[in-house]
Amino acid sequence: MSEPATVPSGAPEPESGPGSASAAARGRAPTVVVAGGGTAGHIEPALALADAVRRLRPDATVVALGTERGLERTLVPDRGYLLELIPPVPLPRKPTAELLRLPLRVRNSVRRTRAVLDRVGADVVVGFGGYVALPAYLAARGRVPIVVHEANKHAGLANKVGARFASRVAVAAPGTALPGAEVVGIPLRRSITTLDRTALRAEARKHFGLDPDAPTLLVFGGSQGARSINAAVSGAARELAEAGVGVLHAHGPKNTLVVREFSGRPGYVPVPYLERMDLAYAAADVVLCRSGAMTVAEVSAVGLPAVFVPLPHGNGEQALNAQPAVEAGAALLVEDSALTPRTVVEKVLPLVTNPQRVAAMSAAAVGLGHREADEVLARMVLEAVGDRGA
Incomplete structure (x- = not known):
């Protein structure tokens, strides 16, 4: 001790x-x-x-x-x-x-x-x-x-x-x-509550090796990753690349994620774990993630539009965590059982590539949380x- x-x-x-x-x-x-x-x-x-x-x-x-x-x-x-x-x-x-x-x-x-x-x-x-x-x-x-x-x-x-x-x-x-x-x-953390995503964007994207100008989707499933999220987003990698969307995907240290590179398209960057969440948030335009209480609080605090996929186990608390952000217009909610590559293409891709909608959802997050x-x-x-x- x-x-x-x-x-x-x-x-x-x-x-x-x-x-x-x-x-x-x-x-x-x-x-x-x-x-x-x-x-x-x-x-x-x-x-x-x-x-x-x-x-x-x-x-x-x-x-x-x-x-x-x-x-x-x-x-x-x-x-x-x-x-x-x-x-x-x-x-x-x-x-x-x-x-x-x-x-x-x-x-x-x-x-x-x-x-x-x-x-x-x-x-x-x-x-x-x-x-x-x-x-x-x-x-x-x-x-x-x-x-x-x-x-x-x-x-x-x-x-x-x-x-x-x-x-x-x-x-x-x-x-x-x-x-x-x-x-x-x-x-x-103060590194989250004082985060200026716009000011850090160029540095953050360079840190992760992301395209400096492409709309970017951040993906993570908690500290250990989430298989359903990994499978759905990596399964839509071609469509994301063809639409000009870059991806930063934390898949979990015990999971391996092999994503085929598509020549001439924004990068799909898989990492086991995100040591610098502040830079990950700054690099992103939209996040797809679980809705644990801590995650919802951080995502709302930095004004990042979200697609929340509640953990399907437990007493339904993750869906409750996401509810205020969804009702405020700052987030979408997708059930874990409904998350597939097609869902990513039909629901997430149109959001990431719509800057006006992204800006409106980001503004809606202001005032959420403490x-x-x-x-x-x-x-x-x-x-x-x-x-x-x-």
């Missing part, structure tokens, strides 16, 4: 602000523990919050909880934050032998998490749902203030549990059924620290 960071001597101390009084009273800066491991949809909001906390309190220490198998093993250290590993507590969806072992696994994970909270001197725990958040909530209960953030309209089990004894509960959208819910939106959600949530977290020291 990672050792807690020491706060550099002489770190700047704001004269005022949320949490400053209690920190001064205790003689040290606040330590914020974020729990959002597993998927990028949990990790990225946690890291956006961490960045906002450090902007408001440069002397704060932020520690992330994660597991051995989650994407946080790479994403958290790459962003410069400490990662403490705890045992995951995945919840079985069906009655199995695993369900019988669940109480023991929860008890072990809570014990390990509590040891981490004590060692790093946690002043507040902020959970974003998932199998890292549940043991964090249970370990912090009665010891450390808890702040819950729920990105989806239908809250997961971990956040339903955490919200019962949280100091503050933040949600992304109205109508989320959690007690005391306050609508703040989804925390996003661009300041990161700092709003950070202030809530620091206020929870202040309440503890009051």
